[in-house]
Amino acid sequence: MGSSAPAAEATARTGEPRVADLRRRGIADRDGVLSWLLLAPAVVYILALVAVPFLLAVAFSFSDVTGGDPSFDWVGLLNFERIFADPVFWRSLRNTFVFTAVSMVFIVIFGKVLANILIADFRGRWIVRFCVLLPWTTPVALSTITWLWLLDSVFSPIDWVLRNLGIIQSNMFWLGQPTLAMISVIAVHVWRLVPLAAVIMMAGLLSIPKDVQEQAAVDGAGYWRRMFEITIPLTAPVIAISALFGAVFTFTDMTVVYVLTRGGPTNETQVLASWAFFRGIEGSDIAQGAAIALFLFPLLLAAAIAILRAVRGMEIS
Amino acid sequence: MLAVLSALAAAGPFVWAAITTFKQDSDLYRRSNNPFGYNEPATSDHLQFLLTGTGFGTFAWNTLWVGVLVVLITLALALPAAYSLARLDRPWAGRMGIAIFFVYLVPPTLLFLSLSRLVVALGLQDSTWSLVVIYPTITVPVSVWLLIGFLKTIPKDIEEQAMVDGYSRVGAMVRVVAPLLFPGLVAVVVFAFTLTASEFIYALAFISPSAQKVISTGVPTELVRGDVFFWQSLSAAAVLVAVPIALVFNLFLDRFIAGFTQGAVKG
Numbered sequence: 314m315g316s317s318a319p320a321a322e323a324t325a326r327t328g329e330p331r332v333a334d335l336r337r338r339g340i341a342d343r344d345g346v347l348s349w350l351l352l353a354p355a356v357v358y359i360l361a362l363v364a365v366p367f368l369l370a371v372a373f374s375f376s377d378v379t380g381g382d383p384s385f386d387w388v389g390l391l392n393f394e395r396i397f398a399d400p401v402f403w404r405s406l407r408n409t410f411v412f413t414a415v416s417m418v419f420i421v422i423f424g425k426v427l428a429n430i431l432i433a434d435f436r437g438r439w440i441v442r443f444c445v446l447l448p449w450t451t452p453v454a455l456s457t458i459t460w461l462w463l464l465d466s467v468f469s470p471i472d473w474v475l476r477n478l479g480i481i482q483s484n485m486f487w488l489g490q491p492t493l494a495m496i497s498v499i500a501v502h503v504w505r506l507v508p509l510a511a512v513i514m515m516a517g518l519l520s521i522p523k524d525v526q527e528q529a530a531v532d533g534a535g536y537w538r539r540m541f542e543i544t545i546p547l548t549a550p551v552i553a554i555s556a557l558f559g560a561v562f563t564f565t566d567m568t569v570v571y572v573l574t575r576g577g578p579t580n581e582t583q584v585l586a587s588w589a590f591f592r593g594i595e596g597s598d599i600a601q602g603a604a605i606a607l608f609l610f611p612l613l614l615a616a617a618i619a620i621l622r623a624v625r626g627m628e629i630s
Numbered sequence: 631m632l633a634v635l636s637a638l639a640a641a642g643p644f645v646w647a648a649i650t651t652f653k654q655d656s657d658l659y660r661r662s663n664n665p666f667g668y669n670e671p672a673t674s675d676h677l678q679f680l681l682t683g684t685g686f687g688t689f690a691w692n693t694l695w696v697g698v699l700v701v702l703i704t705l706a707l708a709l710p711a712a713y714s715l716a717r718l719d720r721p722w723a724g725r726m727g728i729a730i731f732f733v734y735l736v737p738p739t740l741l742f743l744s745l746s747r748l749v750v751a752l753g754l755q756d757s758t759w760s761l762v763v764i765y766p767t768i769t770v771p772v773s774v775w776l777l778i779g780f781l782k783t784i785p786k787d788i789e790e791q792a793m794v795d796g797y798s799r800v801g802a803m804v805r806v807v808a809p810l811l812f813p814g815l816v817a818v819v820v821f822a823f824t825l826t827a828s829e830f831i832y833a834l835a836f837i838s839p840s841a842q843k844v845i846s847t848g849v850p851t852e853l854v855r856g857d858v859f860f861w862q863s864l865s866a867a868a869v870l871v872a873v874p875i876a877l878v879f880n881l882f883l884d885r886f887i888a889g890f891t892q893g894a895v896k897g
Contacts, residue, residue, distance in 0.1 A: 347799065348718040351710035352726070355770055358707055362745070362767045363733050369744035430633045441633045443880045444641035450879045451644075451872035452828040452846040459643045459868045462650070462861055468658070470646060470665035508640065516887045565737030568830040572850060586739040594835060599743050606740040613735045621728065 374604035379597055392604040401580045402605065405588040409609075411495070412584060413563045416502040420559040421552060423503065424510030431511060432518055449508035457572040460501050464488055464573070488574050491581035498582050501569050506562055510555035517551025518544065560616055565609060585609055644872055647865035651677055658861060676862030680853075685840050686867060689848035692758050696844060697826045699762045704769040704822050705815070711770075712777030713803065717786070727778055734771035741767075742835045749836050760836045761844065765829065769822040776821065780814025781807070820882050824875065845871055 377388045396402045431442060448456055463469060464487035472484045487497050521544065529539050545552070567586035570576060576583035576591065583591075585608055593602020638645075646665070650658065652672040663669045680686050711730070715723045745764055746755075754760035784807060792802040833847040840852055849867045853860045 345720070348714040348720050348723075351714035351718075355707040355711035355730070355774065358766065359730070359733055359770065362748070362764065363736055363741065366741045366744040366748060367736060369747070370740055373743060426632075427636055430636055433633070435633065438633075439880070441637040442883060443876055444637035446876045446879055446883070447641050447644055447872050450824055450875045451868065452830070454828075454830045454846040454850050455868040455871055456643065458850055458864050459647045462859070462865065463643055463646065468665065473665050504640070504643075512883065512887065519887060561735055565735075565739060567739055571830075586737065589739055590831070593743050603740075603743050606737070606743075609737050609740055610735075613737070614732065617732060617735055 370603045371607065373600050374607050376600050378599045378603075388600070392601050395601065396604055401583060401588060404580055405583040405585050405605075406608065408495070408582060409564060409584045409586075412499055412502065413560055415499050416506070416563045417556055417559050419499075419503040420506050420510045420563075421556050423507045424514050424555055424559075425552070427507060427511035428514035428518055432515055445511065446508050448505045449512075453505065453566070453568045454572055456505060457501060457569050460497075460504075461488075461573055464497055489578055491578060494574050494578060494582045498569055498573055501573060502563050502566070505569070506559050509562075510559055513555040513558065514548065514551055517548035520551075521547050557617065557621075561613065564613060564616075644869055648869050651862050651866040651869065653862055655862075676860070677866045679860070680863040680866045680870075684852055684863065685843065685848055686870075688841055689843055689845045689852075690871070692843065692848075693827055693845040696758055696761050696765070697823045700765040700769060700826045701819050701822050703762070703766045704773050705819070707766060708770050708773035708777055708818070709815075712774045712781055713807075715774070716778045716781035717789070727775065730771050731775045732771075734768070734775070738768065738829070738831045742831050745832070746835050754836075756837055756839050756842055758837065758842045758844070761826075761829075761833060764832055764836070765826050768829065769825055772825070773818045773822055776818050777811075777814065780811055780817075783814075784810045816882050820879055824879065827871075827875065 372385075374392055375387060375389060377386045377391075378384070427445060431438075431445065463471060466484060466486050466489055469484065469487065471487070472481065475481045475485070476483075485493060488494050525543060525547075526539060529543055534542065565586055567584065567590050570582055570584050570587040571590065574582045576587050580588075585605060589602045589606035589609075592598050592605060596602070649666060649668075652674060653668065653676075654670050654673050657663060657668065657670040660669075714720075715727045715730075720726075749755050749760045749764070752760070752763070754763060788810070789802050789807055792806040793799060797805060827844075828846060830846050833844050837843055837847070840848065843851070845867075849864065849871075853864050853867065
């Protein structure tokens, strides 16, 4: 230690007081320890309230726990056998995929269009942005309630317009017919998530250096050519991220289905999440609810990994 | 033109909800009446009913203070974690970041059954505090992910310079990095609050007494009695909640986007 003092003075004179600094710094400056100290609260919290409940949910799916009888008895794969034998499960699984895939396509397309609109400069931009954000920032349950009224079997204003235009004679029963109900659910999902996708994509669009666009324009590239050869490739990672968000929110959501159709008519619009809720909470069969919900996870994981890979691949190239 | 169209498509249901709010029952429930205008004089009865005759005020208050507490907890947990992953160059930082983000993909639908057990074990069932404890499971992973992105946009040199100038790492963090991070921080706060306010499943599963409910569960359950929907009051609630949140979000939208893009622009 004795020899470091002059050394510190020497480095201090050259403008790099490293040694003195090192002595003054404590544990907080050793990166390895510090990184764990900073990370620990979040990790402990997540382990306690996500990892543990997750494992508990997995355990539930192999048990016979119900609302009335919470004692834990191992039943092996019985729950899964019962699920596989239930046509409603297959229906829900299919619907989950259909909803997610169809919504994602529309969310990405409309999101892109909307992002292009929102970054343009025009008068009244503020009010347009405000209106566009509404569907996403409003709590899902509330915005879905307004849709429930819009799609009402008797008083739907959509039907009123169609009736007065002479397109239909009697009401459509939006939520009463299987196909229309599915379209309605998808429409509400798309309506609600497009703003989020648009905001993420706006970020991507704004990150394209202006000179690249201008140079291309000078070189004679038209709007569509610039769109497909510059804008879309450069924003592909951001588009993928917004698709990922859209997919996750649609895939795991049960609120829209729960409020709008409650899975009806006769489970035609049931999705895994809502089916798990009806079984686990309203049917009080916690074990089976847990087993159904468990199917969401590997599928989500696969989708997420695929998309993250795609994003990485694009960043490298 | 397209802008107006998309604004209408997005806000249409809310405009219509606002019209519905002031309609009389006899006007609302007639099939031939124009649903977009008033065929009978407008009335504010249903709005008054919402504000004084229901628990709407209580729900709003609950949502607000739960949201604020959740945001504070989220920042306290996510900020150090994000800093650690973005700045301290541990070899496992990248993988850990992705692992934390994947936590976000574990759907509430999968966890609420076992979490409701946990809430009972903590003695928090039917209390709004249960949401304060559980909601950060949703907000922390996304916030960590967003904050890592924002932190990476702040050049490391600035921080190193501050440390060379004699600040400790913590000092550099607080005095130099924090102010630069502010726009990103605001974006995360707004995002986390929006997630909290929209959450439905946990709030539905954990809490049944009206006085403890939040907006997203209180309104649909208290304003629907059996088959009777109080449509005007429901519409009023949707508009009253939607407008302020969207206004605040709109104020910070540019910051949100700026934070997102800074990295890409600066390389």
